[in-house]
Amino acid sequence: MAPKIANRILVSNDPSIIDICSVFGPTFASTNEKVRDLYDSVASNLFWITPRQSDMPLLGNIVGKPKGNHCLLLLESAKGPFKHYLNAKFSRVVSPDDGLRLLLLEEIGEILASQDSEDSFIGGVVDKENGSVILYRGNLEPLTLPLSWFEAGPNSPQPNLDDFEIIDFGQTVRLGEFEAATEAILYEFDPQFRRRDKERRIDTDDSFGGALRRLRLQKGLKQTDFLPKLSTKEVGRIERGEVKTVHKKTLETLAQYLSVIPEEIETY
Amino acid sequence: MAFSLLLSANLKDQGWQVKIRDKEIKEPPHITILRKGKPWRWDLRGRRFMDKAPTPSDVPEELMAKVHEQYGFLCNEWDKMYPNNPLRGDYGAEDS
Numbered sequence: 001m002a003p004k005i006a007n008r009i010l011v012s013n014d015p016s017i018i019d020i021c022s023v024f025g026p027t028f029a030s031t032n033e034k035v036r037d038l039y040d041s042v043a044s045n046l047f048w049i050t051p052r053q054s055d056m057p058l059l060g061n062i063v064g065k066p067k068g069n070h071c072l073l074l075l076e077s078a079k080g081p082f083k084h085y086l087n088a089k090f091s092r093v094v095s096p097d098d099g100l101r102l103l104l105l106e107e108i109g110e111i112l113a114s115q116d117s118e119d120s121f122i123g124g125v126v127d128k129e130n131g132s133v134i135l136y137r138g139n140l141e142p143l144t145l146p147l148s149w150f151e152a153g154p155n156s157p158q159p160n161l162d163d164f165e166i167i168d169f170g171q172t173v174r175l176g177e178f179e180a181a182t183e184a185i186l187y188e189f190d191p192q193f194r195r196r197d198k199e200r201r202i203d204t205d206d207s208f209g210g211a212l213r214r215l216r217l218q219k220g221l222k223q224t225d226f227l228p229k230l231s232t233k234e235v236g237r238i239e240r241g242e243v244k245t246v247h248k249k250t251l252e253t254l255a256q257y258l259s260v261i262p263e264e265i266e267t268y
Numbered sequence: 269m270a271f272s273l274l275l276s277a278n279l280k281d282q283g284w285q286v287k288i289r290d291k292e293i294k295e296p297p298h299i300t301i302l303r304k305g306k307p308w309r310w311d312l313r314g315r316r317f318m319d320k321a322p323t324p325s326d327v328p329e330e331l332m333a334k335v336h337e338q339y340g341f342l343c344n345e346w347d348k349m350y351p352n353n354p355l356r357g358d359y360g361a362e363d364s
Contacts (some may be wrong), residue, residue, distance in 0.1 A: 026282050062348075072292075090347060091312055099302055101302070110304050111305050111307050112306060113305070120305055149291075150291065153290060153291075153350065153351075154351060155320065155348050155349055155351075156269070156290040156331075156349065157269050157290070168285065168287075168302050169304050169305030171300075171302055171305060171307055172270075172287075172289060172302075177269045178269075178291075179269075179270035179289040179290050179291070180289060180290060180291035181285075181289045181291060181293070181300065181307075183293060183294045183307065184289075184291045184292050184293050185291075187293050197293075200319045200320055201318055201319055201320075202316075202317065202318060202319060202320055203314075203318075213295065214294075214295045216295045216341045217352070218293065218294050218295065220294075220352050221352075224351070228323045255299070
């Protein structure tokens with residue numbers, strides 16, 4: 001489970017930045033002493049954000065190792081050896097290097113102000129060599145998914161891997177003209193999101209059959225696609241809740257066709 | 269290409285959008301109303317909001333009037349983009 005990052009620290013002494021960031025109520029660290037004190041004293045998860053390169057020297061006098069899980073978001077690249085220094089001081093550093101694209105500060109501010117900030121993406125990068133996309137959530141947790149997931153539908157444009165962007169305040173991943181909903185990505189790759197998604201729905205079929213049907217449709221499968229191992233009739237009966245106990249072997253077969261582990265089916 | 273409903277200049281200026289993207293959660297068929305990172309999902313089959321949060325009443329009446337006015341068009345767009353999960357009937361459920 002992704003760790004919750006409870007506290008945000010804004011490292012800046014620029015009044016315009018402070019004004020933009022006040023929307024998510026951060027602790028302000030505008031001097032070296034304040035940065036050092038916070039780094040030394042807080043033994044929990046901390047999310048540090050440094051929007052401008054000109055503010056980075058404020059991070060330069062940290063001594064020792066972090067007591068908690070300290071993550072750092074830079075909206076501009078750190079230069080030279082300072083980058084390595086930051087990597088030594090923070091458990092994770094996310095910065096616009098090596099093709100990583102981030103949202104604007106105003107958009108990140110809106111995401112951080114939200115209670116569900118982990119359900120939005122603040123940035124990401126396409127790794128064509130390894131066939132994956134790495135996306136960063138609003139709590140700075142990375143999520144990696146295969147490029148093959150962005151397969152175009154019959155009436156959709158082909159994803160353009162050279163034109164990647166997060167849009168709609170973190171709610172959409174755009175690859176050229178192809179757009180994927182953030183919630184669709186999280187729905188397929190994060191069981192915790194699926195649990196929250198079920199909870200927030202006004203009306204949902206919580207049965208195993210309902211979950212199986214949603215998963216089957218999400219994967220673009222028909223009931224006949226389980227042949228020859230499972231009959232169309234049997235899949236239909238399970239989906240309609242007419243089968244009280246689904247046998248282990250049937251469950252394994254369903255999972256195999258759906259490319260998930262058996263225990264995962266009911267989470268959809 | 270993702271579908272985006274044409275809205276009035278007033279709604280656009282306020283940051284409102286109505287979308288069906290190329291990859292969505294497929295069941296149930298729905299549109300997503302977006303503003304500043306908040307997504308409101310509206311079920312095209314049930315013609316109602318799907319979620320308790322964000323609060324449905326935060327969506328302006330002008331926008332919902334447009335959604336109702338364009339309902340048939342939105343349904344067609346969904347069916348074009350997701351032919352394996354159309355609004356009327358479950359394409360995958362031959363047995364039901």
